[in-house]
Amino acid sequence: VKAPPLFSGLSADEQREILAAARPRQLKPREWLAEQGQPADIFALVQVGHLKLSQVSAAGAETLVRFVGPGDCFGAIALVPASRYPLSAIAVDACRALTWPRQVSGGLSHRIPQLKSNIFEEITRRMTGVLTMAQELATERVPQRLARALLRLAEHGGTVTPGGIEISHPVTRQELAELTGTTLFTVSRLMSQWETAGLLRTGRGAVAILDPDGLEAAASAENE
């Protein structure tokens, strides 16, 4: 496990102080770490496993915002007083995370300005990510959005194997659909098409990308 970007620029003493204040937590698959609409109590850093962040609209539609893997943090909004989570965080596999209650994280980020800056930087990174996501939803077609989503998943949390880049956590068609703003049917159709074209391999809840460049081409192609 390498040092997460959250700790960059911090002295060993500071890192120790932060770690000492953390409360480790184990999560079973499908267990909730945060619930949309509830007070934003904790800030968390995932060490092992993956969370999925999803949002349900007033109409009841579910959207998947992103996956949070080892070294990624979640819940920066907990640093803002009296805030509530805009989305829910659910473990997709067995998970270990460090958590800091609001009071503690607030105190730490106050005492260690560099930590606050790191979280600030992380937030702006996330912001540009969400912006490009919105951009794609607004302007691109389903095949391109799906291809890009797969490439991002592979790049962010993929493990390289002889058989291609495997996405290192379970992903269902339904989840890919919620991530790209489409239906599981369309996802299924596109992925079997790509599988016969030799671009990727799929299993139940698993995806491996064989030909990233080919997918990239599918992502930028205007017409099939």
Next chain:
Amino acid sequence: VKAPPLFSGLSADEQREILAAARPRQLKPREWLAEQGQPADIFALVQVGHLKLSQVSAAGAETLVRFVGPGDCFGAIALVPASRYPLSAIAVDACRALTWPRQVSGGLSHRIPQLKSNIFEEITRRMTGVLTMAQELATERVPQRLARALLRLAEHGGTVTPGGIEISHPVTRQELAELTGTTLFTVSRLMSQWETAGLLRTGRGAVAILDPDGLEAAASAENE
């Protein structure tokens, strides 16, 4: 002009210090304040007029993210070292804004932690805004997205007149289309439909909402 949320919780002295460090700037319509991809040099607070924040994708498609009106700030990313603007800021009408170069805003936010917290809070607010925007793009139909976008514009920067709530800056069909992820044709069709239904009044680059509740109903209706 009332105090912007950016200054909340700051002492008069602190506010004076911040204002003293600002560089006022005048913008003509269509003038650029920031350009996507360029180093994020300045943080800005709009006093008069409106900016539009828009993003162009690699494919050349243009998306409108939001409008920035009096009291709103822009460019929090300038507080992050070596960052670049993820979008462009362009004046839609005559504009006056206070601007702080990166060095200055960085120093101020370092010296005045409350200012940094305010900007942090603003960022998280923007984040949840962009998240619901993505949510809507992913799950809702064009009429609902457009109705909501109009209601938001009216709520955020609308002026109440005897003839309804007017959106206080020029907005073209094209811009509404870029805001909602559709085409100006569809926007035009929907708006003339709503105009004959008595929900709103339109002119060239102007919109006034007559019946917010009616629009709200159109926004939540599953089928027409």
Next chain:
DNA sequence: CGTCTCTTTGAAACGCGTCAATGGCTGTGG
């Protein structure tokens, strides 16, 4: 008064959502 930008409306094509039915993998209990 002419030009440019913004807007309207129509008709046709198509992407993709929707519904329905089937098939396969996984884990569980007899």
Next chain:
DNA sequence: CCACAGCCATTGACGCGTTTCAAAGAGACG
């Protein structure tokens, strides 16, 4: 060890919402 139940995935047919393309009208501005 086999059978069942439940979840996940596949595939087809159909219909509707939107985009696309074309062409013309209406304000605004110099």
